[in-house]
């Protein structure tokens with residue numbers, strides 16, 4: 001079967017997927033991702049796997065827990081966990097929660113279990129289950145507060161059915177984080193896949209050897225070879241990652257327009273890209289052109305960016321069960337009455353020199369540092385109540401900066 005860039009539309013809601021046998025056998029052979037195992041917690045953080053960071057990002061502030069959530073652990077599903085990199089982070093970044101990680105590949109799960117054992121992931125959470133199951137078959141699991149499914153649905157024969165199955169497992173107000181392939185930036189990859197299929201190299205060891213040989217021996221000026229060397233050589237150094245990119249038996253990809261159509265059919269609301277900087281037209285345009293781009297409705301603006309940037313090779317985004325409530329930026333009075341919590345995804349805290357949630361270097365002013373430290377000591381205090389020598393205007397100015405850099409999360413009443 002040649003890889004197709006068209007994802008099949010949803011026909012019905014099956015409890016299994018036609019691609020499962022080929023896909024699970026592939027990942028048994030090449031468990032993905034091929035990240036090395038290590039003792040101790042995973043390095044750094046990824047805020048997309050920290051549920052509070054996601055809630056604050058999507059909702060603009062940390063929404064209050066509904067009554068039913070206050071007396072039980074937070075329920076998190078990692079759907080298609082592969083070798084458990086995301087599961088490991090989900091455990092370490094969401095202490096006390098209950099995590100279920102599922103995958104159809106026994107080979108990938110074996111690595112996931114070993115990864116989580118070595119990082120002591122289970123000691124961080126109330127419960128960690130790692131199970132060989134399809135994400136289509138979780139009807140007996142009730143609802144989850146948060147679902148992560150990264151790089152999975154585009155490997156189903158019917159991705160839309162997979163999305164619907166996940167939508168049914170998401171609690172009202174909960175978030176689903178997805179990562180799906182984009183057509184635009186995968187042109188060279190899809191050509192290489194097609195060539196390897198036509199050469200009959202298969203999906204195993206021979207494919208790996210001949211696939212690497214192909215990309216090393218095409219003429220140096222060949223666009224497929226150049227693109228691989230410049231863009232993907234590092235990412236595909238591990239054999240499992242090379243196989244995942246070039247030898248996959250089942251994958252599809254989307255344009256932004258088709259992506260949003262599939263989302264709309266799932267009944268979930270699109271709640272923002274998790275790499276919003278990529279979708280900011282100011283990255284590409286200036287002056288009059290930028291003004292025009294900013295005036296476009298969302299979908300048109302995203303189509304424009306997709307057209308202008310042929311390197312966009314994936315979409316990463318959040319969906320929400322129920323539309324997010326649009327919020328006005330808080331007034332000074334609202335800020336003074338606010339309580340805040342530090343983002344768990346900061347590197348270097350407590351210090352004025354930090355890496356923020358996107359691992360960008362940040363330098364806090366003495367006032368900003370003092371404010372964050374005061375809140376650390378007095379978590380129940382409002383901005384107005386924090387015992388520090390700073391006037392109301394300066395407090396609000398500092399807090400606005402810290403919120404915009406996502407160092408603090410405002411707690412919504």
Ligand SMILES: C[S@@+](CC[C@H](N)C(=O)[O-])C[C@H]1O[C@@H](n2cnc3c(N)ncnc32)[C@H](O)[C@@H]1O
Nearest residue numbers: 027080081082103104105108134135150151152
């Ligand atoms: C590219 S890997 C992604 C792994 C992991 N989410 C990550 O990004 O690190 C795709 C994974 O999805 C799993 N998968 C594919 N179809 C699935 C299904 N129907 N249910 C559960 N897992 C599935 C595969 O076995 C594979 O491990």
